[in-house]
């Protein structure tokens with residue numbers, strides 16, 4: 001049995017020094033797995049001015065927080081962050097490390113794993129743990145999403161994985177009475193070979209924020225024509241929501257891939273998800289597991305989407321959706 005103990009969630013921070021959502025989402029499965037094997041949950045925060053994030057993570061039931069707060073960590077840099085986490089891991093020997101599969105996490109995770117000569121399961125969509133061996137059962141889509149693979153890392157510690165944003169729900173369970181706060185005085189000794197010159201905000205409309213959206217209205221092949229996405233947009237606008245789509249609509253060239261929800265698109269967790277003219281294929285449903293309420297509008301009463309939906313309207317979308325939009329706009 002290895003000496004490695006405890007589960008770490010690496011919490012990414014944004015430009016304002018706040019924790020990004022996926023770090024907080026991972027606290028929930030993190031706590032569940034740590035409890036199941038009698039180990040502790042630690043949040044690990046690296047940056048410059050990390051106090052806000054530190055306060056935020058306390059509310060998620062962590063047993064401890066490890067921070068490195070130093071000017072050199074102000075902006076993300078692969079080399080510098082990898083070095084910092086390698087030093088932390090070698091000092092504290094965690095058993096499990098979870099990282100959000102954001103751009104940063106997808107860059108950082110494999111670097112750390114290579115440095116530590118351990119395995120990393122990328123882009124997980126489910127997490128579970130074997131309580132006897134303490135091996136995490138990492139589940140992720142494989143072979144182009146045609147099957148779900150469960151991956152174990154029995155020979156090496158720490159076990160590492162990146163997890164897709166939006167797969168788990170944020171759940172602030174309140175702060176524990178005692179939290180082990182470890183402020184590490186670590187810095188980077190080498191020469192920093194790259195530096196950030198500037199941050200250029202994305203152009204409006206370039207990318208769609210489906211992952212953080214509270215309301216999503218998605219259109220599928222049932223729309224029949226790209227111009228009919230206008231009725232989806234009208235309903236989304238009435239709700240203050242975002243437009244999503246099925247893959248069939250993307251493949252037909254009706255809308256860009258950044259709107260696609262599902263296994264090979266985005267995983268979303270809105271309060272309300274409205275699927276319009278979408279049959280509910282398993283690959284589409286894989287992207288909406290975390291939605292609170294699903295409403296389906298489809299003319300086929302046998303469409304599989306109704307099995308997942310909390311509310312269903314059997315009818316012609318061209319009649320139902322404009323009426324719904326009108327009713328919402330009147331309120």
Ligand code: FAD
Nearest residue numbers: 220221222246247248262263264265277278279284299317
């Ligand atoms: P269809 O299955 O054709 O359904 C159209 C629906 O519209 C039907 O149920 C029909 O009854 C209804 N309809 C038609 N006209 C009307 C009307 N006037 N009023 C009301 N309802 C109407 N799919 C995804 O969505 N996301 C993914 O990420 C994804 N990844 C995939 C990955 C792999 C590896 C594979 C193999 C497939 C993937 N797919 C994905 C594709 C998936 O299997 C389905 O083909 C796709 O989701 C179907 O899209 P759809 O529901 O829009 O179309």
